[in-house]
Amino acid sequence: MKLFYKLIIGFLVVALMSWITGYFAVTHSKEELQKAFIERTESMARELLDGIEKRIEGKVEIFSRDTHDLDLQETVLMSNRDFGKLDDIEAYIEQQDKAWTSVPENEITPFMQGLQENRLSEELKDKEEYYSGDYGYSVFGEIFVTNKYGANVAMTGKTTDYRQNDEEWWQIAKEKGLFISDVNFDESAGIYSIDLAIRVDDRKGNFIGVVKAVLNIEDIISFIQEVETSLTRKGHGTMAFKIIDRYGRMIYSTGDFKFLEDVSYLVPTAHPGSGLSDTEVFSEKMQKSDGSGGEIFVSYVHSKGGTGLNWLLIVEQDAQELFAPVSRLKKRILTISMLVTVLGVLLGFIISRSIAKNIENLRGAAIKIGRGDLDTKIEVRTNDEIGQLADSFRQMADDLRSTTVARDELVREIKERIKTEGQLVKSRAQLNAVIESIPFDVFGIDKDGRYFFQNSSIKEHYGDIIGQRPENLAPDKDTLNRWLDNNARAFNGEVVTGEISFEIQGQQRHFYNIIAPIVTDDSIPGIVGMNIDITGRKEAEEELRKAKEExxxxxxELEKRVKEKTRELKEFQARLIQAEKLSAMGQVAAGLAHEFNSPIAGLLPLLQKYKKTAKPGSDSFRDMTLMLDATEHMARIVRDFGSFAGKPSERRFELDLENVFESTLSFISSRLEQKGIQLVREYKDGLPRVMGNKTELQQVILNILMNAYDAMSDDGRLVVRTGVSRDKKEVIMEFIDNGVGIPGENLKRVFDPFFTTKEPGKGVGLGLSISYGIIKNHGGNIVVESGNRKGATFRVFLPAVTVKGVSDDD
Incomplete structure (x- = not known):
């Protein structure tokens, strides 16, 4: 094959490699994008279902707390006592139930009105109106309370019947403590809803009644629509959602749908009810159902939370939108590859034509000169080694031409032989000088296979090789075979070119080898060869390859680090969101404290007035005294709670730490008692006051107490102690618990923001960090001592007041 075609093929191979690289890059990008999308979609769907369940669980938590409300329990207990005085309770309930159900739907009897307008019912209506005003729609269709016999005690609206203990939800709530239904149409409330029923126990844990709330499904749908709106703003315009309940009924769809329509055909064979009880999530790619021939990705996620709803969330995404970036990349790579191919072919044609043409002209001229045509013009005009060789051939032709004489000048030629021979010697010397000036190995081999000439370059590598054979110089058998094969081809009249590599003086060298036959009178008495050293170029190519690999x-490595930082950023963002939720709860708590404070403030003067009118020592006097003490105690709790939940003042006052402790313990003492944790107070008498912000110090104390509460079992022991330092300059607060303790590797990180060892949803790791900042801002310090399973001790040091200031306790 000619050199021209070899060079063209080489450039085409390089262009082909760019096409192959682009193809694999696009294919791999598409696979990775699909994998990342599926993972992200499944995670997002899982978070959406978790959000729905947490939304329902939040409502359950609200009513679970309300079951401990004093008014509710007193009303239910009073109803139970009244029913207990009846001779035949069941007959009474049955009689009232028949009378109740016989009344037209829009009519309310005085008996119904009494249940609907008692104090507990008014409180339930206020709660219902509060959430309706906060969300902009009716969150709860109705709320009502029954006693332990299943009869209505209080309600926000007329219920379908009076007896409830024959209902499945009532029986399950009584037995298990909680009942959550699937989505249905509630006839009493006139809305699609989820029924929540919660068992009510007295302080001793005895069953006394049931609270039922009808949760409007609009609350869940609005949450899903908020998520959809957020995804649309982020560029997921074709993403669609469907939610199906356990019975295969449609609860929600991004497009038009009929509520509770049977769409069980959409449920995959792996869904619960169809066999997916052990599979939470999976994804697949399928054809669009509209006949367009397009594809979509579909992810199925099954809810497995504590609500027991067993809903299925289906997320669909248009594959064309997903792979749009890959399509754009494919077009760019195709354009670049075409340009590289065209440029490679054009460049290869120019370079190949230039080199091949010069070598071909040189070869043709050498053949003609060898045949005696000394007037042959050598059409090579370059400044490289080929040009130098062409100059040598021109000089050789001129020398040979000068030695040729016509037969008619034979006499003159004989006379001038000596002169001519001198010129010939000079010409040969010039030729040798030209050959010697070539900075590459130049050699000649005769028909016997022996070297008959060499230049100084090859002599430096091998020494004097005149008269030797290639067998004496080859470093190994493979190299020798290549040499002999190339020499044989040249003796057959072929100009042999190509790259060869072999060892010289202990070093591996690379050469571009040219071997041409010496043609004279239709015979080839020898061959001439040249080895152009290209080792430097080869080494540069190897360095370029290594640099590319690095x-x-x-x-x-960069992609790996970016993924790690992205995961850390998502975790940090989730914790920030939880912190914002806690902040919002604090604002709601402050508002509730304000709302409770107003009726209590009006109640206290009335109680004081009635106590004065009661006769001392009488039952009425004692009852009024107990009620007045309880109301004042409630007022103090509400005042302290409102002060704690509200925005702290920047002013600081002289504080009595014992007073701060007691006002804070009122928030948590009941929880400690319910868990069976023993609270030990060890206050030092005559404790110096401190200068500080009462609300902030309450927050520090409550954060440390709550951490101790979470760390201890039912038989825990918590000691709160006050004291002073030896130099009387600091007041010390100590919190000692016998909980699980803190492992040594975590002690240095307990005050870091967002560091927590609690389960997700039970803390965001900000409590101790905020407490540390508050104490430092007060000029104090906070330290912790602990060991794994050895409990923990927190010590807070605050500067003692040495100069009398303004007291916040007065």
Whole structure:
């Protein structure tokens, strides 16, 4: 094959490699994008279902707390006592139930009105109106309370019947403590809803009644629509959602749908009810159902939370939108590859034509000169080694031409032989000088296979090789075979070119080898060869390859680090969101404290007035005294709670730490008692006051107490102690618990923001960090001592007041 075609093929191979690389890059990008999308979609769907369940569980938590409300329990207990005095309770309930159900739907009897307008019913209506005003729609269709016999005690609206203990939800709530229904149409409330029923126990844990709330499904749908709106703003315009309940009924769809329509055909064979009880999530790619021939990705996520709803969330995404970036990349790579191919072919044609043409002209001229045509013009005009060789051939032709004489000048030629021979010697010397000036190995081999000439370059590598054979110089058998094969081809009249590599003086060298036959009178008495050293170029190519591999390795490492930082950023964002929720709860708590404070403030003067009118020592006097004490105690709790939940003042006052402790313990003492944790107070008499912000110090104390509460079992022991330092300059607060303790590797991180060892949803890791900042801002310090399973001791040091200031306790 000619050199021209070899060079063209080489450039085409390089262009083909760019096409192959682009193809694999696009294919791999598409696979990785699909994998990342499925993972992200499944995670997002899982978070959406978790959000729905947490939304329902939040409502359950609200009513679970309300079951401990004093008014509710007193009303239910009073109803139970009244029913207990009846001779035949069941007959009474049955009689009232028949009378109740016989009344037209829009009519209310005085008996119904009494249940609907008692104090507990008014409180339930206020709660219902509060959430309706906060969300902009009716969150709860109705709320009502029954006693332990299943009869209505209080309600926000007329219920379908009076007896409830024959209902499945009532029986399940009584037995298990909680009942959550699937979505249905509630006839009493006139809305699609989820029924929540919660068992009511007295302080001793005895069953006394049931609270039922009808949760409007609009609350869940609005939450889903908020998520959809957020995804649309982020560029997921074709993403669609469907939610199906356990019975295969449609609860929600992004497009038009009929509520509770049977769409069980959409449920995959792996869904619960169809066999997916052990599979939470999976994804697949399928054809669009509209006949367009397009594809979509579908992810199925099954809810497995504590609500027991067993809903299925289906998320669909248009594959064309997903792979749009890959399509754009494919077009760019195709354009670049075409340009590289065209440029490669054009460049290869120019370079190949230039080299091949010069070598072909040189070869043709050498053949003609060898045949005696000394007037042959050598059309090679370059400044490289080929040009130098062409100059040598021109000089050789001129020398040979000067030695040729016509037969008619034979006499003159004989006379001038000596002169001519001198010129010939000079010409040969010039030729040798030209050959010696070539900075590459130049050699000649005769028909016997022996070297008959060499230049100084090859002599430096091998020494004097005149008269030797290639067998004496080859470093190994493979190299020798290549040499002999190339020499044989040249003796057959072929100009042999190509790259060869072999060892010289202990070093591996690379050469571009040219071997041409010496043609004279239709015979080839010898061959001439040249080895152009290209070792430097080969080494540069190898360095370029290694540099490319290092860059690719750095790219892989960079991608790995970017993924790690992205995961850390998502975790940090989730914790910030939880912190914002806690902040919002604090604002709601402050508002509730304000709302409770107003009726209590009006109640206290009335109680004081009635106590004065009661006769001392009488039952009425004692009852009024107990009620007045309880109301004042409630007022103090509400005042302290409102002060704690509200925005702290920037002013600081002289504080009595014992007073701060007691006002804070009122928030948590009941929880400690319910868990069976023993609270030990060890206050030092005559404790110096401190200068500080009462609300902030209450927050520090409550954060440490709550951490101790979470760390202890039912038989825990918590000691709160006050004291002073030896130099009387600091007041010390100590909190000692016998909980699980803190492992040594975590002690240095307990005050870091967002560091927590609690389960997700039970803390965001900000409590101790905020407490540390508050104490430092007060000029104090906070330290912790602990060991794994050895409990924990927190010590807070605050500067003692040495100069009398303004007291916040007065």
């Amino acid at each position: 860059i690719e390795a750095w790219n892989r």
